[in-house]
Amino acid sequence: MNTILLVEDDQALNMAFRTVLTKAGYNVVSAFHGLEALEYLSDNQPQLILLDLLMPKLNGINFLKRYQPTVNHPTVRIIVFSNLDTEPEIAEAMQLGAHKYLLKADTTPKQLVESVKATLKT
Amino acid sequence: MNAMNKRTIEQERARSDALFTSIGDGALATDERGIIRRANRVALELLGHTKSELVGSWYPKAVVATDGHGATIAVMDRPITEVFFTGKPVSAKTFYLKKDGTELPLSSTVSPILLGGKPVGAIEVFRDISLELAIDKMKSEFIALASHQLRTPLSAISVYAHMLQDGYAGTLNDQQMEYVTRTVDATTRMQALINALLNISRIESGQLAYNPKRVVMQEVIEQVLDESKPATKQKKLRIIRRLPKLPLVIMSDCLMVKEIISNLVTNAIQYTPPNGHITISARQEKQTVVIAIRDTGIGIPLDHRSQLFSPFYRAENALEYFESGTGLGLYLVKLLIAILNGEISFTSQEGKGSTFFVTIPMRQPSPSNNYSHTGL
Numbered sequence: 001m002n003t004i005l006l007v008e009d010d011q012a013l014n015m016a017f018r019t020v021l022t023k024a025g026y027n028v029v030s031a032f033h034g035l036e037a038l039e040y041l042s043d044n045q046p047q048l049i050l051l052d053l054l055m056p057k058l059n060g061i062n063f064l065k066r067y068q069p070t071v072n073h074p075t076v077r078i079i080v081f082s083n084l085d086t087e088p089e090i091a092e093a094m095q096l097g098a099h100k101y102l103l104k105a106d107t108t109p110k111q112l113v114e115s116v117k118a119t120l121k122t
Numbered sequence: 123m124n125a126m127n128k129r130t131i132e133q134e135r136a137r138s139d140a141l142f143t144s145i146g147d148g149a150l151a152t153d154e155r156g157i158i159r160r161a162n163r164v165a166l167e168l169l170g171h172t173k174s175e176l177v178g179s180w181y182p183k184a185v186v187a188t189d190g191h192g193a194t195i196a197v198m199d200r201p202i203t204e205v206f207f208t209g210k211p212v213s214a215k216t217f218y219l220k221k222d223g224t225e226l227p228l229s230s231t232v233s234p235i236l237l238g239g240k241p242v243g244a245i246e247v248f249r250d251i252s253l254e255l256a257i258d259k260m261k262s263e264f265i266a267l268a269s270h271q272l273r274t275p276l277s278a279i280s281v282y283a284h285m286l287q288d289g290y291a292g293t294l295n296d297q298q299m300e301y302v303t304r305t306v307d308a309t310t311r312m313q314a315l316i317n318a319l320l321n322i323s324r325i326e327s328g329q330l331a332y333n334p335k336r337v338v339m340q341e342v343i344e345q346v347l348d349e350s351k352p353a354t355k356q357k358k359l360r361i362i363r364r365l366p367k368l369p370l371v372i373m374s375d376c377l378m379v380k381e382i383i384s385n386l387v388t389n390a391i392q393y394t395p396p397n398g399h400i401t402i403s404a405r406q407e408k409q410t411v412v413i414a415i416r417d418t419g420i421g422i423p424l425d426h427r428s429q430l431f432s433p434f435y436r437a438e439n440a441l442e443y444f445e446s447g448t449g450l451g452l453y454l455v456k457l458l459i460a461i462l463n464g465e466i467s468f469t470s471q472e473g474k475g476s477t478f479f480v481t482i483p484m485r486q487p488s489p490s491n492n493y494s495h496t497g498l
Contacts, residue, residue, distance in 0.1 A: 012278040016285060023290065054270060083273035085320075086266045087331070105273040105313050108284050 002120060003027040003046040007037045007063070008081070009055040013104070017050065017081075020109040021116065034058025038066060045073050048120055051098065053082035053089060061089060064096035077119045081107070147249040148228075151235070154242050156181045156202065168228070168250055170221035181244075186219040190227065194219075201232040205244050209234050215251065227251050261327055269320045276316070280309040311448070318450035321381075322433070325457045332375050332461060334486070339370040339379075339404045339411055346384045347402070350391060357396045364403035372411050372484045378458045379482065385451040386415045386478050392444045394419035394475070406484070410464075413480045421472035430468075431456040439472070455480075462486070 004026045008014040011032075018028045029046065031037040033055045049069075053060035060080065069076055078098040080090065083105050090101050100119050102112070139160075142149060148165035152158050161176045169176070169185065176184050181202060187195040197203055201212035211233040217225040230248035234241040283305040286294065294302060324330045347354075347361060354361055372379075383402075390400045398418040405412055422430060426437035434449040441447075459466050462482050470476035 010274055010278065013274070013281065016278065016281045019290065020281075020285065083270045083277060084266060085269070086262075103273075105277045105280065105316070109281060109288060109290075110284075 001025065001027045002048065003029060003044075004116065005029050005031060005037060005040060005044075005046040005049045007031045007034065007049060007055070007060070008052045009033055010052075016109075017112065020112060021050075024113040024116070026116070034060065034063030034066075037063055041067060041073070046076060048077045048079065048116060050079050050081045050116070051093075052104075053080060053084045053093065061092055061096070064093060064098065067097075069097035077122065079115060079119055081112075145247065147247050149245065149247050150176070150181065150185065151245045152181045152202070152243050154206075156206075156244075158184060159243070165248070168220075168226060168248070169218060175221075188217045188219050188225050190217045190225060192225070201230065202244050202246065205232045205234050206241060209236065209241055218248075227255050258327065262324075265320065265323050265327075269316055272316055273313070276309055276312055280306065280313070283309060315448045315450070318448050318454055321454055322450065322457065325454075325461065330378075330461070332378070334373050334375055337372050337374050337376045337379055339372065339413070340365050342376065342380050343383060343402055343404060343413075346380060346387050349384070350387055353388075353391045354400070357391065357394070357398075359391060359394060359397070360399045362399060362401040364401060366405060370404055370406060370411055372482060374462055374482055374484075374486070378462060382455050382458050382462075382480060383413060383415070385455045386480070389451055389478075390415050390417035390419060390476075392447065393417065393440060398475075407481070409484050410481045411484055413482070414477055415480075416475065416477040418475040421474055421476055422468070422470040423472050427468075427470070431466075 004021055006014060006017055006021070006028055008017060008030070009032050014030050014032065018030055021028045029040060029044075031040055035058045037049070037051075038058070051060050051063065055063075058066070060082065064078075067073075069078060078100075080093045080098045080101045081104055082101075083103065085103055093101070099122065100115065102115055107115070142151065142160055143162050145162055146164065148168045149160070149162040150158055150165050151160040158176050158179055158181050161171075161173055166173060166176070171184070182197045182200060187200055189195060195216065201214045201216075204210075204212045211231055213229070213231045215227070215229050217227050220226050227250070228248045229251050230246055232244050232246045235243040235245055283302055285291065286302045287299070287306055321330070343363070343365065347363075387400070387402065394400060394417045399416075400418075401414075401416040403414045403416075420439050420443050422437055423439060429435045430437070431452050433453040435453075436447055436449045455466065459480065459482075463486050464480060464482040466478065466480050468476055468478045
């Protein structure tokens with residue numbers, strides 16, 4: 001079973017995405033900010049990370065800078081899943097190792113599952 | 123030359139010096155070889171140079187233009203060169219290297235000094251735009267943050283409504299399903315409104331970067347039609363393509379072109395009753411490409427046509443037929459077409475349908491007449 005690390009600070013959204021992805025057959029681990037995600041990643045390697053950008057304590061960009069996915073876990077797929085749609089941040093996230101960007105507000109649960117499935121295949 | 127003539131010439135020179143010195147912005151004047159002949163106080167203050175360091179020096183060497191990241195802009199690419207070649211004024215936003223090594227963002231206009239129709243030099247007037255850039259940055263950050271904050275609760279409403287609709291909490295009865303569907307539709311509408319407002323505020327504040335690249339029109343049109351498939355399928359609309367066989371290639375901003383076509387196709391779908399037709403064509407006409415989107419929809423009443431591209435404006439029959447429109451789609455299209463130096467027009471017959479024509483230049487060096495090295 002593929003494991004997804006869901007990094008999302010909004011409680012309601014974290015719960016919703018966890019439910020959707022669990023029902024789709026994934027093992028979902030929730031983190032509510034970048035530091036919590038880093039802590040999990042120090043001992044574990046999921047197949048995919050669903051990453052919010054604006055979060056307290058450690059935001060998505062700084063998380064990627066510290067995590068250095070291409071060095072530490074080069075096989076992990078990362079989807080930036082945020083309501084922030086500014087080009088410089090998205091470009092920076094991609095440069096730091098993210099594979100895909102989805103605008104949260106425009107993505108239905110079905111589309112999320114499809115994107116996760118497709119990204120895991122790449 | 124008699125004494126009186128000499129005095130008159132000296133007085134004229136003094137007057138012209140005073141005029142030049144009292145310009146409130148930085149001002150530099152060169153001769154026909156590009157040697158700086160005059161520099162006013164504001165120019166010296168802004169650049170951090172003394173008069174003797176500038177006057178008598180070759181302009182491109184004494185006043186170094188950069189791209190904002192430390193790289194020098196070549197002489198051939200500087201407005202003054204264009205002015206000498208064309209004899210026409212050029213406005214630019216660029217950076218100048220100050221004596222202390224820092225880069226100063228500024229807005230400048232270089233104009234030729236013409237004597238008997240021949241350029242005998244150039245005059246540049248420039249002003250510091252650091253504060254304007256700082257305000258623009260703040261505005262842009264505010265827009266990004268405000269839209270993020272609006273989208274977050276909306277995402278929660280939308281995702282839970284979709285989950286109910288998809289049966290995550292069990293099977294809904296007909297009435298429950300109807301209410302949830304209405305919630306989903308309202309969140310979709312709200313999202314479209316936020317996206318449109320965000321796009322418009324980005325365009326209006328000049329934050330939407332124009333990135334010209336090779337655009338194959340057939341590919342963009344197919345992408346838009348592909349994304350519209352669920353809606354066209356639902357209404358059983360027939361899509362007719364009239365596209366050239368050979369790739370129709372233009373140099374333009376792909377995302378903007380796509381957004382324009384997407385908005386027009388979405389409108390055609392929304393305002394065409396089920397089983398209707400939508401015809402999309404593209405052809406080259408001289409140095410432009412003309413895209414036409416024809417529908418068999420409700421049409422636009424005569425008395426509503428003049429205001430069709432105004433923000434939040436919706437024709438009466440449109441309001442009755444499709445209440446969820448934002449009234450921002452055509453306004454956004456108009457703004458984007460202006461950036462691409464294109465044109466839009468339409469013909470319509472109420473109850474029969476409309477055709478929108480978009481004309482986009484096949485090539486354009488910059489999005490408008492605003493010369494810019496840096497995309498400031």
